Amino acid sequence: MLKIKDLCFEYEDGKVALKNINIDGENGNVIGIIGANGTGKSTLFMNIMGILKAKSGSIEFDGKKLTYDKKSLREYRKKVNIVFQNPEQQLFYSDVYDDIAFALRNLNFTEEEIEKRVYDSLDRVNSLDLIKKPIHFLSYGQKKRVSIAGILALDGKILLMDEPTSGLDPEMTKDMKNIINEIKNDRQVIISSHDMDLIYEICDYIYVIKDGEVTAHGKPEDVFIQTKVLTEARLDKPWLIKIYEKFNTPLFKSEEEFINYNK
Amino acid sequence: MLLIDKYAYNNKLRDYNPQAKFFLACVGLLVFRIIDNEFLYILNIVFMTGVTVLVAKIPFKKYLDMFKIPFVFLIMSLVTILISINNTDYIYSIHIFGLDLGFTYESLLKCKTLFLAVFSSLSSIYFLMLTTPMIQIIKGLKKIKVPGLIIELMILIYRSIFIFLDEMHNMDLAQRMKFGYENKRNSINSVSLLIGNLFRKILEKNRDMNIALECKLYDGEFKVGD
Numbered sequence: 045m046l047k048i049k050d051l052c053f054e055y056e057d058g059k060v061a062l063k064n065i066n067i068d069g070e071n072g073n074v075i076g077i078i079g080a081n082g083t084g085k086s087t088l089f090m091n092i093m094g095i096l097k098a099k100s101g102s103i104e105f106d107g108k109k110l111t112y113d114k115k116s117l118r119e120y121r122k123k124v125n126i127v128f129q130n131p132e133q134q135l136f137y138s139d140v141y142d143d144i145a146f147a148l149r150n151l152n153f154t155e156e157e158i159e160k161r162v163y164d165s166l167d168r169v170n171s172l173d174l175i176k177k178p179i180h181f182l183s184y185g186q187k188k189r190v191s192i193a194g195i196l197a198l199d200g201k202i203l204l205m206d207e208p209t210s211g212l213d214p215e216m217t218k219d220m221k222n223i224i225n226e227i228k229n230d231r232q233v234i235i236s237s238h239d240m241d242l243i244y245e246i247c248d249y250i251y252v253i254k255d256g257e258v259t260a261h262g263k264p265e266d267v268f269i270q271t272k273v274l275t276e277a278r279l280d281k282p283w284l285i286k287i288y289e290k291f292n293t294p295l296f297k298s299e300e301e302f303i304n305y306n307k
Numbered sequence: 308m309l310l311i312d313k314y315a316y317n318n319k320l321r322d323y324n325p326q327a328k329f330f331l332a333c334v335g336l337l338v339f340r341i342i343d344n345e346f347l348y349i350l351n352i353v354f355m356t357g358v359t360v361l362v363a364k365i366p367f368k369k370y371l372d373m374f375k376i377p378f379v380f381l382i383m384s385l386v387t388i389l390i391s392i393n394n395t396d397y398i399y400s401i402h403i404f405g406l407d408l409g410f411t412y413e414s415l416l417k418c419k420t421l422f423l424a425v426f427s428s429l430s431s432i433y434f435l436m437l438t439t440p441m442i443q444i445i446k447g448l449k450k451i452k453v454p455g456l457i458i459e460l461m462i463l464i465y466r467s468i469f470i471f472l473d474e475m476h477n478m479d480l481a482q483r484m485k486f487g488y489e490n491k492r493n494s495i496n497s498v499s500l501l502i503g504n505l506f507r508k509i510l511e512k513n514r515d516m517n518i519a520l521e522c523k524l525y526d527g528e529f530k531v532g533d
Contacts, residue, residue, distance in 0.1 A: 090518075093521075093522055095518050095521065095522070118524060118526075121521070121522060121524055122524065125522065126522050128519060130515075132470065133515045133516065133518075133519050134519040134522070134523065135466075136462070136463070136466060136516075136519075136520075136529075137442075137462065137466065138440075138441055138442045138445075138462065138465055138466055139440075139442045142442070142531070146523055146530070147523040147524050149530035150523065150524040150525055150526055150530065151524060178312075178316060178440065178442065179466070180312075180466075180469040181316065194523070198524075
C-alpha cells in the first residue's frame with residue numbers, strides 16, 4: 045500500500061513543483077490524479093518512482109519508508125511500476141516479445157517463465173497477435189498496449205499510468221478502460237489524466253492538483269460537483285455529471301448506466 | 308521506415324531458418340572470396356539474385372536500384388586501378404602533358420575479377436539483409452558467440468535509427484509547412500536549425516530513456532535471450 049506524506053519537491057533552480065502532497069493508497073483501488081497541464085502530475089509520478097528525490101516528506105510502501113540507495117530502489121521498483129505517457133520512451137527492443145521480456149531478463153527469470161509471462165501479459169491487453177511484430181511497425185495505440193504489457197509482466201503491486209488515453213481514438217480509449225478495469229483486479233492503479241470522463245468512470249478516489257498542491261480529494265461523485273474547485277484547477281466536469289445536474293436524473297456512474305436508463 | 312527493413316519483414320523467406328540464410332550468405336562472402344574464382348563469383352551472383360528476386364519476391368527494379376550507390380564507389384576505385392602512368396605494354400593509351408596514360412591487359416583482368424568479387428559479395432549481403440529481419444541476424448550473431456557489447460550496440464543503434472529518422476521526418480515536414488525550403492538562403496537556415504534541434508532532441512531522448520531504463524530494472528547489461 046502506498047502512502048505519501050507531506051511531500052515537497054523543488055527543482056534545482058528553486059522552483060517549487062510540489063507542496064505538501066498527501067495521498068493515501070487505502071482510499072481506493074483505482075486512484076485518479078487530475079490537474080491541468082504543468083501542475084506537477086508527472087513530477088509527482090517521478091517522485092513516486094524515486095527518480096526525483098523529494099525535498100521533504102516521505103513516500104511509504106507497505107509501511108516502509110522509501111530510501112534512495114540502489115538496492116532498495118530496485119526492490120521497490122519491482123513492486124511499483126510506471127507506464128509512461130509516450131510509449132516510445134519505454135520500448136527498447138526491435139520486437140515485441142523481446143521488449144516485454146526486457147524487465148524480466150533484467151531480473152534473471154528463466155526463459156520458460158519469461159515466455160509464460162510474456163504471453164500472459166500480452167493476452168491481458170488483447171494483443172497476442174502482435175507478439176512477433178517489430179516495434180516500429182506498430183501503430184501508436186498498439187505501442188501503448190505493448191508498453192503496458194511490458195509492465196504487467198513484472199507482476200507488481202502498484203501501477204502508475206501517466207495519461208493512459210492521450211492520443212487514442214474512441215475505440216482504443218474504450219479498450220484502455222477495459223484494460224484498466226481488468227488490471228485493477230490484481231494490483232492498485234494510480235492514473236494521472238485530464239480525461240475527466242475516464243477518471244470519473246474508473247476511479248474510486250481522486251485527488252485534484254493545482255499548482256503543485258492538492259486542492260480537493262474524495263470520491264469522484266463528491267469531487268466533480270464542486271464547480272469552484274474544478275474551475276480553479278482549470279478542469280471540466282464529466283458529461284455524466286453535467287447531465288445529472290441539468291436534468292435532475294439519478295447520478296450515473298458509467299455510460300452503460302446512462303444508456304440503459306429509461307425515464 | 309527503411310525500405311530494406313520493410314522487405315526484411317515482408318519477404319517470402321522471412322520465416323525460413325535464419326541460420327541457413329546466414330550460412331548461405333557467409334559462403335558467398337568468405338569461402339568464395341578466399342577461393343577467388345571468377346566462375347564461382349558469377350555462380351554466386353546468379354544464385355543470390357535468383358533467390359532474392361524469384362523466391363523471396365523482392366521487386367527486381369528495387370533490387371537493382373540498391374546496387375546504384377555501391378556501384379558508384381566501385382567504379383571510382385576501379386578507374387584508379389585500371390589507369391596507370393608511363394607503362395610500356397598498353398593496349399590503349401593517350402599522350403597528354405608529356406605523360407602516357409592508359410591501361411594494360413593485366414590491369415583490365417584485375418578489374419574484371421575485382422568487379423565480380425564485389426558484385427558477388429554485395430549480392431550475398433543484400434540477400435541476407437533483404438530476407439532476414441535484423442532481430443534474427445542479432446540472434447544469429449549471439450549464437451556464434453559475438454561479444455555482448457557489440458550485440459547491445461546493434462540493438463540500440465537499430466532501434467535508435469527509427470526514432471532518429473522519425474524525429475527528422477517530423478521536423479522536416481513542419482519546416483516545409485512553414486515554407487522553410489523556399490530558396491537557397493532559408494534552406495540552409497532550415498537545415499542548420501534541423502540539425503541543431505535533432506541534437507537537442509537526442510539528448511532529451513537519452514535522458515528519457517535512462518529514466519525508463521531505471522524503471523524497468525536495467526542493471527547495466529542488455530539481455531537478448533535465446
